[in-house]
Amino acid sequence: MTKVAPSLLSADFCNMEQGVRMMERAGADYLHCDIMDGVFVPNISFGFQMISRLNEITDIPLDVHLMIVQPERYIERFAQAGADFITVHAEATDHLQRVLKQIAQCGKKPGAVLNPATPLEMVKYVLDDVDMILLMSVNPGYGGQSFIPAIMQKVEDLRTMIDTTGKKIDIEVDGGVDMKNCTRLREAGATVLVAGSAVFGAEDPAQAVRVLRGE
């Protein structure tokens, strides 16, 4: 079944716990935590301390999306802070396979992330090393952007690539996911949908989560 990971980037940063409780009530499967360093992306969000506190206050698995250069420098710190999934951008490291191994060695679930213009070839030879591939459907850095339509085909192509190997790897899609494109995304093969504005901006977040999940 499709999982929904609301992005805390769309929560009120002065009331983060309230945002977490709202997502617990809404039935979120994961909490998506966007870590931005102001170098890989033109924005700065939050870091270890936030992950650590989130881990203390909730049982929902933390899906930590690292938008930082040379993520290998900080894997242990995010693992210790309580991340469950750690995803790293293929564009941000020269040694993707090594970083994915490092995440697994820390006992966490590794994922590779591709920006919209990055070809699927970049993950073709690391499929043994991931639990998840995250396809960005906006250029990373901000919430509330519009879904790039070409990514629908990319999801289909990645599903074919994964299925031909027989491996069980989640396809997560992040950026501009909403009620209008979620059905097609699930049909294309997405298994985890990240949604910031579509859930936090909804009148009824629980209903939004159900629609995104296809219930």
Ligand SMILES: O=C(CO)[C@@H](O)[C@H](O)COP(=O)(O)O
């Ligand atoms: O990683 C990112 C942005 O860089 C995302 O996780 C956004 O935070 C998703 O927000 P919406 O596009 O769903 O509003």
Ligand SMILES: [Fe+2]
């Ligand atoms: Fe994200």
